[in-house]
Amino acid sequence: MTNLINKQLPEFKVQSYQGDEFKEVTHEDLLGKWSILFFYPADFTFVCPTELGDMADNYEEFKKMGVEIYSVSTDTHFTHKAWHDASETIKKIQYPMLADPTGKLTREFGVHIEEDGMAYRGTFLINPEGQVKLAEINDNGIGRNADELLRKTKAAQFIAANPNEACPAKWKEGAETLTPGLDLVGKI
Numbered sequence: 001m002t003n004l005i006n007k008q009l010p011e012f013k014v015q016s017y018q019g020d021e022f023k024e025v026t027h028e029d030l031l032g033k034w035s036i037l038f039f040y041p042a043d044f045t046f047v048c049p050t051e052l053g054d055m056a057d058n059y060e061e062f063k064k065m066g067v068e069i070y071s072v073s074t075d076t077h078f079t080h081k082a083w084h085d086a087s088e089t090i091k092k093i094q095y096p097m098l099a100d101p102t103g104k105l106t107r108e109f110g111v112h113i114e115e116d117g118m119a120y121r122g123t124f125l126i127n128p129e130g131q132v133k134l135a136e137i138n139d140n141g142i143g144r145n146a147d148e149l150l151r152k153t154k155a156a157q158f159i160a161a162n163p164n165e166a167c168p169a170k171w172k173e174g175a176e177t178l179t180p181g182l183d184l185v186g187k188i
Helices: 047-057 059-064 077-086 104-108 146-161
Strands: 013-018 021-026 034-039 067-073 097-099 121-126 132-138
Touching (some): 013 077, 034 047, 034 146, 047 059, 047 067, 059 146, 077 097, 121 146, 132 146
Parallel strands (some): 034 067, 067 097
Antiparallel strands (some): 013 097, 034 121
């Protein structure tokens, strides 16, 4: 498996569904702001709407932090619209739902399941410079938690603003951080 941390966002161009419109989204749309690519297996499934609904419930908090959410599956943008129209949970979504029917983007991020043509549950935080700062991949039976992703995003933003510090386990905004150095070796 290839390590994606600090790798540059690959070039891509896909269709999306957002706000009752179809729009083209490219890698350039992610530059200049924090972004989360939130891969999931498929529309009209079971765990996926619980995760996408959780992200929708926390979308305003992410937006306040200057973070755009992009959900991604190998479904088409037409399927995203149909799911949006059919599901009360998915109707809450205001962020772009990216369509990757060719699997190019899911392959670039190492989450494509070749035999199924779907994605694993991959979460990737991209900084404004287009570098991957967080990469997590879950098996498809394991749902994710938007509150934990918020916490990790806040930590990544803190470290970006304070590069000589580190956030310990369970760090929350405003909590004490660590300043790595010889004086801490063996003392924690």
